[in-house]
Amino acid sequence: MTGETAAETGWAKINLALHVRRRRADGYHDIETIFAFADFGDILSVRAADDVTLTIGGPFGEGLPADESNLVLRAARALAGAYGIETGAALMLDKRLPVASGIGGGSADAAAALRLLNRHWGIDADEKALCAIGTALGADIPACVGSRTQRGDGVGEQLRVLADDDVRGKAVLLVNPGTPLGTGPVFAAWDGADRGALAGGLPLAAARDGRNDLERPAISLCPVIGTVIAALEDRPGVAFTRMSGSGATCFALFEAEADAEAARAAIAAEHPGWWAAAGRLR
Ligand SMILES: C[C@@](CO)(OP(=O)(O)O)[C@H](O)COP(=O)(O)OP(=O)(O)OC[C@H]1O[C@@H](n2ccc(N)nc2=O)[C@H](O)[C@@H]1O
Numbered sequence: 001m002t003g004e005t006a007a008e009t010g011w012a013k014i015n016l017a018l019h020v021r022r023r024r025a026d027g028y029h030d031i032e033t034i035f036a037f038a039d040f041g042d043i044l045s046v047r048a049a050d051d052v053t054l055t056i057g058g059p060f061g062e063g064l065p066a067d068e069s070n071l072v073l074r075a076a077r078a079l080a081g082a083y084g085i086e087t088g089a090a091l092m093l094d095k096r097l098p099v100a101s102g103i104g105g106g107s108a109d110a111a112a113a114l115r116l117l118n119r120h121w122g123i124d125a126d127e128k129a130l131c132a133i134g135t136a137l138g139a140d141i142p143a144c145v146g147s148r149t150q151r152g153d154g155v156g157e158q159l160r161v162l163a164d165d166d167v168r169g170k171a172v173l174l175v176n177p178g179t180p181l182g183t184g185p186v187f188a189a190w191d192g193a194d195r196g197a198l199a200g201g202l203p204l205a206a207a208r209d210g211r212n213d214l215e216r217p218a219i220s221l222c223p224v225i226g227t228v229i230a231a232l233e234d235r236p237g238v239a240f241t242r243m244s245g246s247g248a249t250c251f252a253l254f255e256a257e258a259d260a261e262a263a264r265a266a267i268a269a270e271h272p273g274w275w276a277a278a279g280r281l282r
C-alpha cells in the first residue's frame, strides 16, 4: 500500500455497433457488440485510509450519490470481499462523463476502481479475475476493465479482443443532449425483431455493415437523439455517425482530429445545453 495518490481513468465506452438478438428469460437480452474506447473519461484517484470512502466532484458529480449504490463503492467492496482485504481506501471520483448516457460512465468507473484498487491493495489479480468480479455488477464492466477494442457477445461479457487497425487513433466526437436515459427502459422498448448477426472482421468495417438496434427504441423515448445524429452527420470530414449503447450519447468518427474539434466547437455554439467532447479512439 502506498501513501501517495494514484489514479486511473474510466475511459468513455462507445458501441460501434450493437445488435440485439433475443430477449432472455432472465429479463436481459443477448447482444452482439463492438466496444471501442475514447482516450478521455472520468478520473478516479485513491489515497491510503482506514475505511473505504468515496467523494465525488467534477462537472457531472452533482446529484450522483456517493453511497453504497455507487458502482465505484460496489466494485471496491466486491474486490475487497473476493480477496479478504480489510484495509480502507479514500476514493475520489472526478465525474466528467454524463450519467446514464450510453457511454458506460458508471461501468467505466467500476472498472477503474477494480484496476486501481488491485494495484493499491497489492492484490495483483489478472484481467480475467477482475472481469469476473465486474460481471456480477454490470454487463458492461468486463469490457471496461480492458478498455480496448473488443467484440462482446452474451450480455456483452463474452469478450474477444479485436485487431483494431481500422479504428485505433481515429478522431472521435461524443455528443449528449443532456437527457439521462436509463438502459433498462430502452431495452424494454426494443420491438423484439431479430435483424441479424453482426459481421466479423475489422471493427469499423463490421460496424459500417451493422446497426445499433437500440437507436429506434431510444429515439421513441427521447426524440432529441434524432436531432443529435442529424447535427453530427452534416459536419465536414465526418466518416461515420451512430448512437452509442442505449443512448442518448451519439458519436461521430472523423478523418482528422481538427475536423472533430471544429465540429465540437460548432455544436457547442449551436447547442449550449449539450455536452460535446472530442478526442481519439485508444
Ligand atoms: C446497452 C449497453 C451496451 O454496451 O450499454 P449502456 O447503454 O448501458 O452504456 C450495455 O449492454 C448495458 O450494460 P450495463 O449498463 O452494464 O447494464 P446493466 O446495469 O447490467 O443492466 C441494466 C438493465 O438493462 C437491461 N439490459 C442490460 C443489458 C442487456 N444485455 N440486456 C438488458 O436487457 C436490463 O433490464 C438491466 O436490468
Ligand SMILES: Nc1ncnc2c1ncn2[C@@H]1O[C@H](COP(=O)(O)OP(=O)(O)O)[C@@H](O)[C@H]1O
Binding pocket: 064, 069, 070, 071, 072, 098, 099, 100, 101, 102, 103, 104, 105, 106, 107, 108, 109, 110, 181, 182, 183, 245, 246, 247
Ligand atoms: N459512478 C457512477 N457513475 C455513473 N452512474 C452511476 C455510478 N454509480 C452508479 N451509477 C448509476 O448507474 C446508472 C447508469 O449509469 P452510466 O453507467 O453512466 O450509464 P450507461 O449505462 O447508460 O452508460 C446511473 O443511472 C446511475 O444511477
